[in-house]
Amino acid sequence: xxxxTAEVTRRMMQQWREQIHQSNGVKKAAEIDMIHAFNDLTAKxxxxxxxxxxxxxxxxxxxxxREMQKxxxxxTLDAPILxxxxxxxxxxxxxxxxxxxxxxMSIMQARLAADGAKYGRGDTGGCGDDLLGLLLEAWxxxxxxxxxxxxxxxxxxxxxxxxxxxxxxxxxTLLVWAMFLLAVHPQWQDKVREEVLREFPGGDGDDVIPNAxxxxxxxxxxxxLLETSRLYPPVVxxxxxxxxxxxxxxITVPQGTIISIPIGMLHRDKEVWGPDANEFNxxxxxxxxxxxxxxxxxxxxxxxxxxxxxxxxxxxxxxxVVMAMILSKFSFSLSPEYVHKPKYLLxxxxxxxMPLILRNLQ
Ligand code: HEM
Numbered sequence: 001x002x003x004x005t006a007e008v009t010r011r012m013m014q015q016w017r018e019q020i021h022q023s024n025g026v027k028k029a030a031e032i033d034m035i036h037a038f039n040d041l042t043a044k045x046x047x048x049x050x051x052x053x054x055x056x057x058x059x060x061x062x063x064x065x066r067e068m069q070k071x072x073x074x075x076t077l078d079a080p081i082l083x084x085x086x087x088x089x090x091x092x093x094x095x096x097x098x099x100x101x102x103x104x105m106s107i108m109q110a111r112l113a114a115d116g117a118k119y120g121r122g123d124t125g126g127c128g129d130d131l132l133g134l135l136l137e138a139w140x141x142x143x144x145x146x147x148x149x150x151x152x153x154x155x156x157x158x159x160x161x162x163x164x165x166x167x168x169x170x171x172x173t174l175l176v177w178a179m180f181l182l183a184v185h186p187q188w189q190d191k192v193r194e195e196v197l198r199e200f201p202g203g204d205g206d207d208v209i210p211n212a213x214x215x216x217x218x219x220x221x222x223x224x225l226l227e228t229s230r231l232y233p234p235v236v237x238x239x240x241x242x243x244x245x246x247x248x249x250x251i252t253v254p255q256g257t258i259i260s261i262p263i264g265m266l267h268r269d270k271e272v273w274g275p276d277a278n279e280f281n282x283x284x285x286x287x288x289x290x291x292x293x294x295x296x297x298x299x300x301x302x303x304x305x306x307x308x309x310x311x312x313x314x315x316x317x318x319x320x321v322v323m324a325m326i327l328s329k330f331s332f333s334l335s336p337e338y339v340h341k342p343k344y345l346l347x348x349x350x351x352x353x354m355p356l357i358l359r360n361l362q
Contacts, residue, residue: 001049001314005321006209008044012037013329020360031335034179034354038172038322039066045318046168050131050160055110057103064100065164068093073169073346104132104157111136135159167311170234173347174319176354177232178225179326181280183334183356188224188282193327193361195220200324210324215317218324223282225319226289229301230273231280234347236264238303263300264348272298332356 016037019030047062071093075083083090111127127136135156138149151159182189199217202208210218242257253259270277272293273284290296302309309315326332335355343351 002209002211002317002321004048004053005045005318006325008041008048009322009325012041013325016330016358017360020358029357029359031337031355031357034176034356035172035349036353038175039169041322042168042172042175042318043069043164046164046171048130049314050163051104051107052128052130052132055107057107061100061103061107064096064103065161066168068096068100068161069165069168069346071096072165076345100161101157104160105153107132108136108139108153108156131163132156132160163311166309167315169347171315171318173232173234173349174225174229174315175322176349177234178228178319178323179332179356180334180350180354181228181231182224182327183332185280186333188280189327189331192218192220192224192323193331196324196327200328210321215320215324218320220282221320221323221327223285225316225323226285226292226299226301227280227282230267230299231278232342232348233263233267233301235301235303236344236348237262238300261300263303264344266298266300329361330358331361332358 016030016032019032020028023030043062043066047058047065051058051061071089075089111132127133135151138151139153139156182192195218200208200210200214215222238261240259240261242253242255242259245255246253248259266272268277272295274293276284284292289299292299297304302312302315333356335357337353337355338350339352341351342348
């Protein structure tokens with residue numbers, strides 16, 4: 001995963017360098033919208049981690065998935081009745097879905113054909129070590145007669161789509177806010193960069209990947225990311241339906257009641273986080289997540305309990321790798337064009353974009 005993340009990030013950074021090179025100003029700098037850049041980045045990373053890179057249709061699958069994601073985000077503003085009517089948008093989604101399904105099917109078939117030839121059943125390679133490969137191991141035709149649990153074709157396709165949808169925009173959003181907070185807190189940007197350059201001097205060289213050992217040493221970066229996810233959690237609220245009658249904090253909650261958990265609000269509760277709850281203070285995480293607030297379970301960025309985010313480690317590693325690589329090669333500040341208007345659709349994003357001014361480090 002880190003290798004895929006590093007490879008895709010390297011290409012994005014090369015584009016940034018070209019944009020800076022082409023800029024006309026005396027101070028060589030380029031204004032780049034982080035929302036667009038990071039959505040494109042995480043779509044490519046998630047797409048490759050899910051489907052690999054070997055099949056020609058993977059790039060098209062990524063474009064179709066991203067298109068579906070954009071429509072899903074936009075339609076959260078619609079009245080629910082509109083989700084079920086044959087509107088132009090819904091018909092478009094249906095067409096996209098059909099195309100997507102057929103592309104994924106062709107990747108699956110190519111994998112299975114290669115399975116015999118390249119990997120060989122029973123070999124450790126199986127159908128490949130990406131998500132699709134793992135799911136194909138449990139796919140019905142592979143398991144017939146094995147007595148094990150199986151997945152149908154639709155389930156394999158749906159799992160791949162869920163993985164992409166749940167992880168793409170959320171991770172991009174966390175990156176966007178981390179860049180924003182480091183742009184408006186330059187002293188923290190310098191501090192974290194110092195740590196990155198000390199522990200990860202290779203930057204974005206072709207053969208250099210910030211591996212688990214390096215990431216473990218980037219403590220300030222990790223604290224900054226936790227603090228970012230506290231102030232700007234990509235998922236602002238979650239809901240739960242009471243499976244049985246319950247009493248919560250002295251209030252009776254009848255079975256079937258839907259409870260909203262306002263993560264964004266709870267993360268700024270002064271009683272829990274202290275009087276500086278609205279301020280950016282990564283030092284609160286110096287002793288770890290459980291000691292950052294009065295309640296050891298106060299940080300709900302990835303939810304808690306049985307439905308906790310299954311991709312949280314992947315999401316965090318992705319963000320750490322991307323931030324370490326960027327910090328080692330660029331400095332950045334907020335563009336005067338930026339207007340602070342966060343909005344919540346599928347995730348918490350800046351309503352009018354996140355233009356940052358990027359410069360190459362000397
Ligand atoms: C870094 C950004 C991310 C954030 C802030 C985030 C946040 C969350 C939250 C709050 C939930 C719980 C939703 C609920 O209970 O209603 C969740 C669930 C989930 N997330 Fe993430 N997530 C992130 C990245 C990812 C990634 C990268 C993946 C996979 C590649 C992923 C896959 C999932 C899945 C599959 C679920 C559903 C789990 C279940 O219901 O059993 N997430 N995520």
